[in-house]
Amino acid sequence: MKKYIVLLFTFLFAGTGLSFADTTNTNFRFNESVLPYNNGLLISNYGTQEHTPKENEITGNIVYYKNKKIKTFIKPNGILNQPTAMAVYKNRLYVCNRKNIVIYNLTNKKIAGIIGFDTDVKTLNDIVLSGDELYVTATDMDCVYRINLKDKTPTPQKWFTVPSPNGIAAYGDTIYIASIPADYQNITSKNVVYVIKDKKNPVAQKLNMTPGLYDGVAVSPDGKFVYVSDWHTSSIISIDTETCEEKPVFMQSGMTPADITLNGQKLYIPDMFSHRVIVFDIKSGKTNIIQ
Numbered sequence: 001m002k003k004y005i006v007l008l009f010t011f012l013f014a015g016t017g018l019s020f021a022d023t024t025n026t027n028f029r030f031n032e033s034v035l036p037y038n039n040g041l042l043i044s045n046y047g048t049q050e051h052t053p054k055e056n057e058i059t060g061n062i063v064y065y066k067n068k069k070i071k072t073f074i075k076p077n078g079i080l081n082q083p084t085a086m087a088v089y090k091n092r093l094y095v096c097n098r099k100n101i102v103i104y105n106l107t108n109k110k111i112a113g114i115i116g117f118d119t120d121v122k123t124l125n126d127i128v129l130s131g132d133e134l135y136v137t138a139t140d141m142d143c144v145y146r147i148n149l150k151d152k153t154p155t156p157q158k159w160f161t162v163p164s165p166n167g168i169a170a171y172g173d174t175i176y177i178a179s180i181p182a183d184y185q186n187i188t189s190k191n192v193v194y195v196i197k198d199k200k201n202p203v204a205q206k207l208n209m210t211p212g213l214y215d216g217v218a219v220s221p222d223g224k225f226v227y228v229s230d231w232h233t234s235s236i237i238s239i240d241t242e243t244c245e246e247k248p249v250f251m252q253s254g255m256t257p258a259d260i261t262l263n264g265q266k267l268y269i270p271d272m273f274s275h276r277v278i279v280f281d282i283k284s285g286k287t288n289i290i291q
Contacts, residue, residue: 027070028276031276033216034269038066042062042093043065047059047060047076057081060083061075062074065290074095084098088129091107097124099116099121101115115156118156125139125259126259128170135170137162139164142164162179165177167214171219171223174195175199177194178194178214180213180214191212191213192206192207193239207244208239208244213230216229216261223241224241229269234253235249235250235252236249255271256273258270266280267279277289
């Protein structure tokens, strides 16, 4: 998930006695992101035994969950080193892969291309599709990139500067971005959720005032609420987009909530170090586990 995940792991769980190296789960290995697709879920995994993949580890994979069954969707293929967020556009799957974006043909699951970034980029974290454009967070560069997929050769362009951007979500022309500390542990006043109300004329405003170790972002279907995962409090927080009121909606001790997604009333929470996905029904308050 993150460049300094070891530090974050130590920061969050030192002295708790909790262990997240569960080798019994063969479906997920450090699953970072969830994407609704074809009435099911795509789930990205590092596929490693350790939570910080080495540069040469190419065990990343993507599984597909549907009707309580889990199948391999993208096998470890010598390309995926640290797959995180995903997006689908015109029969193509775009996968953030540490330093680049790998494109797959959804018909045959073969690689259809790779989008390269500036050589200084080391940590691409999240990706969101808005219209014909992809918006990609580069956490280590304090930058969000924009890629026009209608271009003959889609090329990343620097779009906007945000402190250590992590999760990103879109609602119409509005973009929401979660900031995480640059070292993934020392929280500052800058590490909040930002809103850019017009992607064509980007100006960032703070949506909330409580800093955190924010990761994933999701927006309710009506645009009234933004949900954000916070490693610091092991919780999912809702923020009213009009009043900016924030409150926890789901909390679980030891939870490591990565790139969340919302489908209807259900929040899908990759509990990364526990190698599972928590499904939380916002309306009923019930939870289920995918593992």
